[in-house]
Amino acid sequence: MQQPDRWIAHLDMDAFYASVELLRYPQLRGEAVVIGGRRADAPRQLEDGSWRYSKLRDYTGRGVVTTSTYAARDLGVFSAMGLMKAALRAPDAILLPADFDSYRKYSRLFKAAVAEVAPVIEDRGIDEIYIDLSDVPGVRDAVGHDPLGGVKAVAREIKNSVGRATGLTCSIGITPNKLLSKIASELDKPDGISVLTLDDIPTRIWPLAVRKINGIGPKAGDRLLSIGIATVGDIAAASPAWLVEQFGESYGNWLHNASHGRDSRPVVTHSEPVSISRETTFERDLHAVHDRVLLGAIMDELCESLARDLARKRYAGKTVGIKLRFEGFVTVTRDQTVRAAIASAADIRHAVGLCLKRVKFDKRLRLMGVRIGNLVHAGEALAAAPPRAEPMPAPDNLNLF
């Protein structure tokens, strides 16, 4: 076996949101349960102590499946599917609203439990992480005699630690790099461990569908299929020059390297946010003139939420952006960069007004969002920026809607 220079793990919590809900409602274990929808769909406890749950068949309106239990997946209900479509497939599935505070709590718990075993961790969202195991004693000391055994023992230790801390299971893939580990963690899900070396690529990776590669999404997947490429092995068999011809210099070369399992990205243990945003989809499409007052109030609220997020995280930003989604799912964005970093709801709302002026409102709206980028730490913003660098907002800018 070729000795890898790194051992990188990808850890993915199994059906994370749904599994956290099952800790609270253990009587639902084994049932088809779907997370999504509104707060009003929360279970109610009856006087006799029994619980009353919402069923998917009773759901009407917008919304998507956030996660589903494995029993619900067996019925064809998956993440990001519209709830109305899911209701057709699994009308008797139980619907629970998402409780992100609870998921964040369990997220902190499982990451702390992993850190006790292996501290070099890259956050990849609420339910997954990369871990560099190269310098973990049980891995490092096994190099030379039984590397695979050492790696597997550490993986079991991590899973036990996560289980003790949360009562939840996870799946772990361990390989020489992040790209392969991300794929490997899915090979034996749920509650599995998969260890792969570069020698395993032809047998374990090449037979997989191209969409299993992190970075090949719906568009690239369709395009690859349309030119006769269905598996990772098909990409590996194609010439790099041809891939570059089809997909451009950058993506073509990346596809070639990915299909051969090459990836040198490090595990990044700290990163700063690039932007912070808030958005909301309406229950019904709204008219820019007819529903002007309502839209204005919603935009005020979005700006206030964003300002609270900025204050809590101690950031200010120089570029404010709006996102508008019209009926027909057509999305439009506008950006406005101001001279000095801002953080207050009023300053954000003013910049939003400038953005809104540059949009043509000829269709109904289904979504509005506000984003702030070009972030600086709040302390630095105060030190660097003279107060009142921006003029007071003109009254008409505040009332575009």
Add this chain to the structure above:
DNA sequence: TCTGGGGTCCTAGGACCC
């Protein structure tokens, strides 16, 4: 039966400066 909310990164054109 239309498709949530929070993000990151890339591309490409134009402005502006040297």
Add this chain to the structure above:
DNA sequence: TCTGGGGTCCTAGGACCC
């Protein structure tokens, strides 16, 4: 006088991910 190349910032859109 009609013409270069490079660097950076801003903006808009889009792909992708969890």
